[in-house]
Amino acid sequence: MTAAARRIWGLMYRHLALYRSSWPRLLELAYWPVLGMCIWGFTATFLTGRLGTGAAIAASALLGGVLLWEVCLRSQMGMAISFLEEMWSRNLGHVFVSPLRPWELVAALIAMSFIRMVIGVAPAILLAWVFYAFNLFALGPILVLFFVNLMTMGWWVALGVVSLILRHGAGAEPLAWSVLFGLAPFSAVFYPVAVLPAALQPVALALPSAHVFEGMRGVLTDGIVQWNHLLWAFGLNLVWLGLATLLFARQFRQARIRGALLSIGE
Amino acid sequence: MVANVIEVEGLTKRYGDVLAVDGIGFVAEAGATVGLLGGNGAGKTTTIAMLLGLLLPTSGSIRVLGHDMLRDRFAALARMNFSSPYVSLPHRLTVRENLRVYGHLYNVRDTGARIAELTRELDLEPLLDRPAGQLSAGQKTRVALAKSLINRPELLLLDEPTASLDPDTGDLVRTWLERYRAETGCAILLASHNMAEVERLCSHVLMLKQGRVVDRGSPPDLLARYGRDDMEQVFLDIARDRRTSREPEPAA
Numbered sequence: 001m002t003a004a005a006r007r008i009w010g011l012m013y014r015h016l017a018l019y020r021s022s023w024p025r026l027l028e029l030a031y032w033p034v035l036g037m038c039i040w041g042f043t044a045t046f047l048t049g050r051l052g053t054g055a056a057i058a059a060s061a062l063l064g065g066v067l068l069w070e071v072c073l074r075s076q077m078g079m080a081i082s083f084l085e086e087m088w089s090r091n092l093g094h095v096f097v098s099p100l101r102p103w104e105l106v107a108a109l110i111a112m113s114f115i116r117m118v119i120g121v122a123p124a125i126l127l128a129w130v131f132y133a134f135n136l137f138a139l140g141p142i143l144v145l146f147f148v149n150l151m152t153m154g155w156w157v158a159l160g161v162v163s164l165i166l167r168h169g170a171g172a173e174p175l176a177w178s179v180l181f182g183l184a185p186f187s188a189v190f191y192p193v194a195v196l197p198a199a200l201q202p203v204a205l206a207l208p209s210a211h212v213f214e215g216m217r218g219v220l221t222d223g224i225v226q227w228n229h230l231l232w233a234f235g236l237n238l239v240w241l242g243l244a245t246l247l248f249a250r251q252f253r254q255a256r257i258r259g260a261l262l263s264i265g266e
Numbered sequence: 267m268v269a270n271v272i273e274v275e276g277l278t279k280r281y282g283d284v285l286a287v288d289g290i291g292f293v294a295e296a297g298a299t300v301g302l303l304g305g306n307g308a309g310k311t312t313t314i315a316m317l318l319g320l321l322l323p324t325s326g327s328i329r330v331l332g333h334d335m336l337r338d339r340f341a342a343l344a345r346m347n348f349s350s351p352y353v354s355l356p357h358r359l360t361v362r363e364n365l366r367v368y369g370h371l372y373n374v375r376d377t378g379a380r381i382a383e384l385t386r387e388l389d390l391e392p393l394l395d396r397p398a399g400q401l402s403a404g405q406k407t408r409v410a411l412a413k414s415l416i417n418r419p420e421l422l423l424l425d426e427p428t429a430s431l432d433p434d435t436g437d438l439v440r441t442w443l444e445r446y447r448a449e450t451g452c453a454i455l456l457a458s459h460n461m462a463e464v465e466r467l468c469s470h471v472l473m474l475k476q477g478r479v480v481d482r483g484s485p486p487d488l489l490a491r492y493g494r495d496d497m498e499q500v501f502l503d504i505a506r507d508r509r510t511s512r513e514p515e516p517a518a
Contacts, residue, residue: 006370007370007371009370010371011367011370013363013366013370014356014363017360021358021360021397022358085356089356090353091353091354091356093353094348097343097348099340099343099344099373100371253322256319258281259281259315261320262311
């Protein structure tokens with residue numbers, strides 16, 4: 001293992017050890033996705049029973065939207081909260097004076113975000129399949145690309161949140177939970193972008209998530225993979241990820257100038 | 267190992283109108299223990315933070331183990347370490363898990379053997395599987411010291427290393443630090459308010475006041491110049507501007 005890989009693993013080990021010794025933390029990872037799936041699953045069942053076959057396709061789009069949105073949300077929260085765990089334990093001083101490079105810190109946070117997302121979303125996917133007869137994997141191999149795009153979006157949003165925490169300290173903590181919900185209305189999770197007022201549609205189309213969900217509906221309703229939407233999602237993710245990386249690098253440097261790394265979390 | 271482990275020149279840190287550190291300079295050789303003394307707000311923590319790369323200076327230069335800390339800090343950080351009772355280790359992780367984390371972060375070969383060695387020498391074996399958050403203040407300080415030694419550092423920055431320790435454990439830690447320094451040639455930069463500790467451990471002392479080095483020298487040299495019997499009196503002379511140094515202050 002190279003020195004860089006070992007440092008990344010060191011930070012991951014710190015978080016994995018935390019989860020190994022705390023089953024409530026593990027349970028909490030899956031709690032909200034499972035609860036959300038229960039609520040929307042029963043809603044979908046009710047609509048299908050009342051409105052017949054036509055509603056079944058809408059119900060599939062609804063459940064697919066719920067699950068894929070959780071992929072994005074859990075990726076974002078997984079990364080931001082892993083950073084907050086370091087802050088809450090007042091351990092950042094030790095981490096930042098170790099040879100761990102900032103990009104290695106981000107890599108470890110991304111790896112932890114992936115693990116947390118899988119632990120959180122897998123039970124909800126299983127629940128949807130067993131109780132509501134919705135198999136997310138029926139979307140086919142394209143599902144992998146949907147996942148990649150939504151995870152990437154979660155990561156750049158989290159990188160933005162971490163940057164704001166570096167800038168504003170503990171006061172920016174609530175953003176770790178709330179910021180992605182602010183993007184949900186523009187992400188077209190449950191409805192097409194066309195439903196939004198014309199003035200808001202460009203906002204939606206600037207988000208990779210809107211293109212992923214348009215693509216998901218295309219596969220579920222028409223069985224067609226809309227590659228243009230996927231290309232837009234990848235392109236937009238690259239741009240946003242680049243901007244978030246620049247913001248992080250700038251705020252990290254500013255934190256070193258202001259001395260914020262000494263007092264962050266207080 | 268390079269002869270001068272720390273080389274600081276014209277180090278200045280300004281926060282707006284506040285000058286926290288004002289053009290200080292010093293050298294720490296291999297095997298030396300340099301004490302940073304001064305009242306609260308004198309600039310000790312700010313100086314240590316700049317040496318660790320946590321804080322960027324407004325001006326001046328810092329070389330640690332031959333590396334420019336403004337350009338190449340990671341090469342030096344791998345060979346140095348830090349301990350402070352004011353920076354915690356994750357509370358829910360056991361002592362063993364915490365030391366493993368830092369063994370990985372510092373790329374220590376055979377981390378298990380190093381942890382066994384350190385915990386034996388610092389009498390931490392009975393605590394290995396206890397969460398760090400459940401330890402007493404003194405035990406936490408010893409664990410933090412073990413963390414700071416995990417990579418066999420060539421430079422150790424210690425902020426009040428024996429705060430919260432009872433006299434017996436404090437003495438054990440000082441003895442251990444003296445032995446480690448003698449065996450490895452490690453340089454130590456020590457910020458402490460324990461003047462007996464400073465007299466015992468430090469080969470050179472920098473007296474800081476309002477961000478400036480106002481005096482410096484070995485403890486015996488300072489005691490002789492101020493005509494005092496202990497460093498606490500020297501500290502008070504400087505802090506309260508009742509200085510009676512019999513020689514002119516050496517140039518910074």
